[in-house]
Amino acid sequence: MRTPAALLAALATQSVLAANVFHVDASAPAGGNGLSWGAAFNDLQDALAAAGAGDQVRVAQGTYKPDRGTGNRHMFFVPNSGVTMLGGFAGLAGPSPELRDPDAYRTTLSGDLLGDDAPNFANRSDNTTNIFYIFSKTGVVIDGFTVRSGHADLFHNFTSGVHGGGIETAFSEITVRNCVFVDNLAWRGGGAVALLNAYGPVPRFENCRFFGNRALVNGSTGGGAVYTAGNTTPVFVNCVFVGNSTPGGGGAIATNASSFTLVNCTIAQNTANAGGGVYVNSGQFNASNSVLWSNNAGGDAERKQIWTNVGAATVQNSSLPMLSLYAGNGNLVADPQFQALAGPDGSLGTADDDARPAAASPVVNAGDNAHIPAGVATDLAGGARVTGGAVDLGAYETPCVGDSNADAIVNFTDLNNVLSSFNTAGFGRAGDVDGDGDVDFADLNLVISAFNSAC
Ligand SMILES: [Ca+2]
Ligand SMILES: [Ca+2]
Ligand SMILES: [Ca+2]
Ligand SMILES: [Ca+2]
Structure with a gap:
């Protein structure tokens, strides 16, 4: 008779030979092998241990924590190179387990191990430091998850554990799509995401939303939602940043020695000491077809959106207030006329925030289609990326x-x-x-x- 360990070893061997699809459902009974919904794993860690290059991990609606019930703050989700993780499946509790809609069937990866989080980052001493810790991996895809309540305030593995409460990567290439990052915190840079030392491979984020994340101070930089450093060249497309904050630089984004590209993103109502939207400590920051509006910090109305220290910013076909430094290049002062930025709950920085502009907003059809990266055909809501002949500014197309x-x-x-x-x-x-x-x-x-x- 084979032990569960032997079965797992057999699965691991098998996964080298052929691509497998592993299924995870929090409501499944224990003892599954993951190879069908009927035999789903009930702990995401089981699937990530089994999945190798080319494999896919499908995760049903529900909440998943990385600690296997131990309470250990330094246990993380660590996908192997070449693994694609897909959340948002209906799973066993749905009308059909294969139905997929990440908003309707929310798959939450939470660091709140005791389930006691309260507003303003209270009751966080139990929380996971990094929900994902991805070191020296390539070809990882994370698609369709809500990543919340990571609390990176404690070192592990020398320098890690204090950046990127949702995802910390180093020397890695990842692609993240259709994810929501909410209520994550880091003691240093990148409340939600820290991308460090990518050296060549391109971290890419598409159709992601960042709400209410916070970074404390890392010298002058923070990056309430995202921090990048060390020859990292990330590309963010169709992403929204609302209600993120730091007492340092970059309420939404801080970059250091990186080349950061932002296309069709909406950055609004983020707060920092300098650069309420973006803080470019060093390196290059490029924004196109984007909206940087109503961010809060020191300086004039334009510098509240983007603050450059020794770095440089190139802004094209985007909407900012004032327009002095960034006048020209197709930029315009265009109030996006957000319909309900704080969402139904009326509170900024929560998961229901909605950065869609009014249909009559001047950001409609104000972009340049030439900036849209190859392969991007849809907007953040899944509709056509270009309507009316010209792309809109920001993450949503009217x-x-x-x-x-x-x-x-x-x-x-x-x-x-x-x-x-x-x-x-x-x-x-x-x-x-x-x-x-x-x-x-x-x-x-x-x-x-x-x-x-x-x-
Ligand atoms: Ca907690
Ligand atoms: Ca009607
Ligand atoms: Ca349009
Ligand atoms: Ca139609």
């Missing part, structure tokens, strides 16, 4: 009139969305193309008048 499903064409799908919910009321209905909280003849007319037109 759909065209009558386009209920934001696929840049008005056709029978849109007509069906109106007819199937006709004469009903309530916000968020697909058929409510004019967004006034009901589906009626006004919506029908918009679809019919734009019918068969691409936008």
